[in-house]
Amino acid sequence: MPKRTFGFAFTGILVAVATVVGGAILFTSGKASEVNLTTASLVPADAGIYFALNTDLTSSQWVSTFRLAERLGADDPEDELKNGADDAGFDWEDDVAPFLGGNAAVYIQGISISDVSAQGAVIIRCNDPKKALEVIEDNMGPFDDEDYKGVEYHAMFQGFVVVIGKHLVIAFDEESVKSVIDVSKGDAKSLSSVSDFQKLRDELTGNFLGFVYVSAQNLIGDFFLDDPVVKAALTEAGAADLIFQPAAWVIGAKSDGFEFQAASVGKSGVISPMLAPRQSKLVKYVPADAAIFFSTVDIAETWTRVMSEARPEIDRAIREQSEFDSLDEALRDAGRELNIESLEDVIKLLEGETTVAAWFPDGTQESGEGVLIAEVDQQKASDLLKAITTKRPSVSRPRTEKVNGLDMTVFRDDSGDEAAYAFLEGNLVFGTPSSVTRVLKNNEPPLGALKKYQQTVEQMPTGLGTYAWLNLSKVLRLAEGGIPADLSAAERALSGFIINGVNERGVVRLSGIITIQD
């Protein structure tokens, strides 16, 4: 091969090597920011509560938190953290830094009512466990050295402490220290080996600031959940699935806001249709200045499921607390008032997505307007609404107006207030005449196109099921009568908020995002 050609080829190889090395480092260094719950591998499998905290201040979670704190008005949150420790009489570098090794946790193994006690410990993955132990000894010593299965642990003032690898374990009782040593020796199972814990951890905690796992069965099972009366009551109430199953909560920070999630491996049961992940089809009709937006789906199907599961209990409750003999009778009575067969006919209309939106033109509560938009069978809905609005024409005085080429029916209710409905591309729009008009005439980009809304949805770690969105800057102004100047820096920085219930990958979860703007 000519020398010149070889030189070019070799240069190409060097560039390729640089690309591969650079790419590999960029990829792996980014992945390294995930928080590993190492403390869970020392916690006994039958822990009732496990609460872990991310202590890696250079992790993406803390980096985002510091940034968000600045947006909320803090001058220098990193230094404020350090100064806070200094003010409490601790030297950050000597007394705090040795304990910051990635994650720290508290667990409680079980609560006993008979002798009012609970077992548990604090487990801290340390940067420098030896130095951390010295800090403990300085503050809570002197130590009496003990030995269990070849591991040296120390009795101290009101507790026990042991170093296991990079972890420092502090407990108030000797049994708990021995339990942790058993787990570390492999003589007892760890929490991290429990499948429900693994499932919830993997679903929720790639990254987090705080993580809580609760197993009610482990925590209070012996004296409470095994009680046949309590168990029967929970089962009858339909809450057994969620109460008996482990649940977890996580709070974290993202580039534009804080997130929280609550999840359970319990089944969502009758409300599962409302929790299916989906995208809102109706948000495109909602005006962008809506301050509140709620969306759910399949109310009719959920109603049918609830009725098929719990009708006898509901009937019994209605019999006991009203003049009616059953729910059916109560619904028929309400239906007669509206000139329809049963109120259930209205519920059964809501087969698709149902949304409610509200906005406040003057920034005051008094100026509030709301609208309901729902995917319905237009013919059925039209017949039903006609029957309702023509029951007493002298009172309701229905009339039809043309708005943007569409028919809008305006009528009065029994108290004389005006309401209106119309059909927009087959969807029912119901509200006050001005709010329905607003939706029908809206030629501006809708809420779904609003950057603030999109930004909040993008931050959501899960799909959307049944959810509510709040435009916080508008909602907070309501409290101040629409005067932005009266809001604090933190209130002004709050942007959007979503709370969302969804069943995704077999885990029922409630998740929320609060976004913070610059």
Add this chain to the structure above:
Amino acid sequence: MVGPLAIAGFFLPWANGPGPFAATEFTGFTLVGLAGRLQALNLSVAEGGFLWAIRLAILGVAVAGVWQVLLAPRHRAHLGYPLSGWYLAAAGVLCVGIGMMRSGLAVPPSGLACLMGASLSFVVAWVARPDTSG
């Protein structure tokens, strides 16, 4: 020797963080990761660009180390050899300078010491290279 020292130095501690990060030892590798996490925030174009420049500059140390490993044995005539060598020398001087500004005259962290060693080794090898001009 230059290449292995630079690569080892990249993965060993360069410095401790400031303020509440005082307990955290940053290596070249973790600095690239931290700069990446900072980039995930919604930064201005200038801030984002500055962070990219920092990340690439630090990555350059690892890449230059690998180039030295490939070129030093038999391909010193290739332009990549002095390019990567002088890059390491400049990076060493810059990092040691920053370290001295922060901590004064002190024993450098192991990663920085390796980087200094790589820089010095290259400069010595370059100065002492046999004269092939005639």
